[in-house]
Amino acid sequence: MIDTLRASAFHARTAAVNRSNAWGTRNNVTLPTVYTNANDEALAARTRVALTDLGARWQLMLGGPRVIELLRTLLTRDVIALSPSNALKALWLADGGGVRGAAAVARFGKESFWLLSASPDVEWLGMAAAYFDVSVRDISAERCGLAIIGPYAGVTLEAAGVQSNLEPLAFRKVSWRGLEVLLSRFGEHGGYELWCAADDGVMVWDRIVRAGAAFGIEPVGTIAMDVLDIEAGIPRPHRDYVPAIDGSASEPSPGSLGLATLVDPEHSSFNGRKGFLATAKGETWRLAGVELDSDCAAPHTALIADGRVRGRTLSSSYSPSLRRAIALAQLEKLDRQGTRLSLTLPPSIDSTAICVVQATVADLPFLANPDSCAP
């Protein structure tokens, strides 16, 4: 099957403000990579308010009498105690404990849940749902979302006429001057998300942009969002790791990706539990950060100390907030904060010289969520 690219519901607006005309695709959705300058956009999310298109999110509605049974089997955290209008974050694992995907799961009603993931796993979810006679509806194209992040996210919403008092990992329906929207707080970068019917997307965009103008709102592309991810220590599928494809795979393990906190070992019935517990015992890798003594990013590069490879970087970027290049890295467990490592920067278009730079192991996150300093 050939996957067809599609435009996000906000495309008319994102195209109008995408001055660099730089586009990329995520999950077959065309999104701006940079509107004007990625560093400025990342700083806007930390100092003012930023707006980003969540059109690439994979959204499923799951429903049926056995939906709880399905989610208890599928997810690494137990949904049984999850009350309506609340959400949790969890992984789903292959039989051997390898990470296949990560999602926020929100409870709509007694027998209906909303699953949001950065990467689709249609075959696995479809198969699991079939075992439990659970209906699965992919609403990724019919519902769209905008994330409003940064210290002025709340006041921007208030200015737009949406009450912003909402606990993290919660959502509520909002009737907003004739539009039915959902306000949620699921994002790793703090802030809020507004979800609406795809047809209403442009109106929602316009209202938020208008309300945020006074606070310096800026649209943020995927590159700046990646910078925020790295700063916050969040690994993403297909960018930092390849999810387990084989149904019995034991890699990548949650521990090696720094995602073990999304697994509840007390939850006794999730798929891959045995494999997870077995791998967790002998885990040799951990997710860490490295700060480079350089401004040049070094993605997927070997990290060396004492003449031995100690790990590798995952995604890497220049951080405008830290004013140096940083990277997520998979390192041997013993390498602690402050350990000095070296790595070789790849040749670039303006320098064919091979450059060896030093780097320092840092604990994650490099920086907390952009709205942690909210006024």
Added chain:
Amino acid sequence: MTTPQSCDALVIGGGVNGLTAAAYLARGGKRTLLVEARAAAGGLCETAPLSDGALGPMAAHAFYALDPRVLKELKLARHGLKFSVRDAPLSLLRGGADRLVLTRDVRASARSIATHSKSDAEAWPRYRNEMFALGRTMRALWWNANGKFVADGVVERIARTGAAAWLDSWFESDALKALLAFNASLLSPLESGSALLLLWRAAQEMCGLQAAVAFAAGGPGALVTALMKACEAAGVEIRTNAEVTELAIQGGRVVGARLSTGDGVTAPLVLSSLSRHTSLSQLANRAALGLAERRALNDKFPIAEAKIVLALDGLPEVRDTAGAFNGGLIFAERLESYVLAHADARAGRIPQEPIMEVTIPSIADPDLAPQGKHVASVLVRSVPREIPGGWSASKATFAAKALAQLDSRIPGLVNRVIAAEVLTPEDLSTRYHTEAEDLDVSRMLAPWPQRVQTPIENLFLCGADADVAPAISGRAGRIAATIAIGKH
């Protein structure tokens, strides 16, 4: 409520592998109970009366992979197992008088091959030597519980190659390729890795001879009789008419089973000779399995075998100078016949040209039929497991097609039939509680524990699904028992 029977090890299924596993467990000091759903143990190794006192092999009819260690260690010869034919020739019968006979005598085989192709006759000794040598090397993996595949370029190439391509690379004559391809006909010869089945056959040993085919005196049931005696000597308790309806699982660990009689059995160790699908999907609670494991169990192998057993009032006048009728007679016109038969079976159709192996065991073992009479056993390969409208509606068509094929290859044989038993895949499945096993070539190079162990702790597979390739060997029973004892 009755108190559940308690034992150290429970073996489910009294086929050759089940009996072998039970004997080894008991010899290993375990109080072993074997439960069999049918009235008698034996599974596919059944010798049953037809008419006029003739005895026919109802499912398996020849042995080519019996584990020599099982024969020796369980002292089956001492328990009465004898072979009426120890090294049966393999012959191809095609339309007309076209015939090819392969025997242990390489020169005689080459002479027979030379009537079809001189270059094939020259290649035959080299092919045989190479396959035999590779086969002996592979025994380290295929015959040992802790064997591991040592990377070998040739074997890896074979494991990626279809039998058709492999045979094409050696030979040119349709006859020789069609005859040899029968040994790989569990899969389509075009299927990647099906050549590995040729190597697997070359690795086997019967009666001390590599790649030999043997017939048990008294029919295949004689093996079961000997195994039963070995079990008795080892102290195995055997319960027949006791079908396991459910496995008892606690905390991901099997602790016993419930029987159709209503009784319960508690056992800290359970070995199942039933298929992986039946053991894990029907007897165990599916919730105990991983999602991928459940999905794998849903894949049903669409191709199976059928069986026709004929009582004959005599043999037709045939010229049999090479003693071909003492062995296996393969009916396949050419290599492509296998491909077409597989395609038909996969599509749920009875093949236009069924691939058949015929044996007439009563020639070497006159006790199987009254004086002057004979028994013919016909194994039909590559038939659909399920057929639109059900097998009962198509049974007569299938039998007519198979008998027509038989008559065209051995003229006059069908006129001699006085009784016939036709067993479709559905009949075999109902009669022997078996199902067509999925043959995954990649699993053939996996170490034994991967096939024997299950996601449920202390539940081990010891049947054909645990074996390298489905066959009456007893090896899966022996090795599963060894692994289970080692783990417990």
